[in-house]
Amino acid sequence: MKKSFAAAIASLLFAGIAFAGDTPAPPNAYLYIGWPNNGEVIAAGKPFRVWFGLRDMGVAPKGVKFPNTGHHHLLIDTDLPPMGEQIPNDRNHLHYGAGETETMLELPPGKHTLQLLMGDENHIPHNPPIYSKKITIIVK
Numbered sequence: 001m002k003k004s005f006a007a008a009i010a011s012l013l014f015a016g017i018a019f020a021g022d023t024p025a026p027p028n029a030y031l032y033i034g035w036p037n038n039g040e041v042i043a044a045g046k047p048f049r050v051w052f053g054l055r056d057m058g059v060a061p062k063g064v065k066f067p068n069t070g071h072h073h074l075l076i077d078t079d080l081p082p083m084g085e086q087i088p089n090d091r092n093h094l095h096y097g098a099g100e101t102e103t104m105l106e107l108p109p110g111k112h113t114l115q116l117l118m119g120d121e122n123h124i125p126h127n128p129p130i131y132s133k134k135i136t137i138i139v140k
């Protein structure tokens, strides 16, 4: 009994260290993709606008430490990255470090997933992490 309680505490501590950054998220922050909608069919061969929706949290550029803010990351065709470290910077993880709240995107024909994830001034997800639902779009 005593041992399992200790193990539970240890696993909670481990989870806290491994799966979240140090920057607190505002309590009611809500992140969503304003457009496209889940299941949207998009014309191939031309850029489309992705609108980043965020409530009860502010946007600040990368490198700027200010309470209750972060900057947007768009995850394309990938799952959420590890929450305790810097969000990767590659073609599947786009950073909007200037404080952008929308972007133009062009994707090859096919099914794609989009998901937003907030990162702090050092590109590390907040605690708890603030991310949107993952949506699927069809480009054709």
Ligand SMILES: [Cu+2]
Binding pocket: 062, 071, 072, 073, 087, 095, 096, 097, 119, 122, 123
């Ligand atoms: Cu970033």
